[in-house]
Amino acid sequence: QSVLTQPPSVSGAPGQRVTISCTGSSSNIGADYDVHWYQQLPGTAPKLLIYGNINRPSGVPDRFSGSKSGTSASLAITGLQAEDEADYYCQSYDSSLIGSVFGGGTKLTVL
Amino acid sequence: QVQLVESVGGLVKPGGSLRLSCAASGFTFSDYYMSWIRQAPGKGPEWISKISSSTSYTNYADSVKGRFTISRDNAKNSLYLQMNSLRVEDTAVYYCARDMRGVAAAGPPKDYWGQGTLVTVSS
Numbered sequence: 542q543s544v545l546t547q548p549p550s551v552s553g554a555p556g557q558r559v560t561i562s563c564t565g566s567s568s569n570i571g572a573d574y575d576v577h578w579y580q581q582l583p584g585t586a587p588k589l590l591i592y593g594n595i596n597r598p599s600g601v602p603d604r605f606s607g608s609k610s611g612t613s614a615s616l617a618i619t620g621l622q623a624e625d626e627a628d629y630y631c632q633s634y635d636s637s638l639i640g641s642v643f644g645g646g647t648k649l650t651v652l
Numbered sequence: 653q654v655q656l657v658e659s660v661g662g663l664v665k666p667g668g669s670l671r672l673s674c675a676a677s678g679f680t681f682s683d684y685y686m687s688w689i690r691q692a693p694g695k696g697p698e699w700i701s702k703i704s705s706s707t708s709y710t711n712y713a714d715s716v717k718g719r720f721t722i723s724r725d726n727a728k729n730s731l732y733l734q735m736n737s738l739r740v741e742d743t744a745v746y747y748c749a750r751d752m753r754g755v756a757a758a759g760p761p762k763d764y765w766g767q768g769t770l771v772t773v774s775s
Binding site for chain 1: 687695696697698699702711712713714747752755756758759760761762763765766767768
């Protein structure tokens with residue numbers, strides 16, 4: 542059971558927009574700790590996609606965006622492409638656990 | 653370019669020990685906090701340990717506290733994870749990762765990851 546809760550799967554057709562939620566609590570996201578997002582392609586290491594809630598590392602397309610409100614955060618992907626099919630994970634900090642925590646992951650399927 | 657390369661993992665019996673290493677290159681290793689993160693088959697990543705740039709600070713997840721020890725040798729640009737009293741539930745791919753500087757002092761993002769190494773704990 543992950544500290545941060547994500548939907549197991551989402552799907553969308555090419556060109557569409559999808560969002561992935563990440564729900565936490567008052568000891569992590571709700572305590573105003575930053576949320577970061579990763580993309581993991583099969584058989585590879587996670588890749589940083591969004592950091593500090595809304596920021597994209599260089600090289601990440603602006604089709605990817607992040608937001609945060611209250612005890613939740615979201616990753617939005619617009620203009621879906623086949624290569625976006627991957628697992629996505631959120632990460633934050635938990636003051637009760639005194640360490641970084643990850644979501645259980647969401648598998649994105651491009652129909 | 654930044655590279656993180658973990659040593660080969662392996663098969664270990666429950667109760668056994670294993671030491672992982674991570675060779676860093678392409679950046680000033682001594683300037684960065686580093687972390688170990690693991691991912692059990694079909695599960696999300698789990699942060700397990702971090703170490704400060706100067707080695708003065710270390711932190712562990714409860715799941716490994718007292719059994720695992722993180723260390724680093726800045727002269728060798730290397731990060732280590734000594735794993736003792738291994739359990740079946742420690743079976744996972746282990747990644748070393750660099751903590752991004754200047755972002756979220758608590759729970760910083762991991763901006764570079766190694767390729768990962770599989771550790772299997774089984775009798």
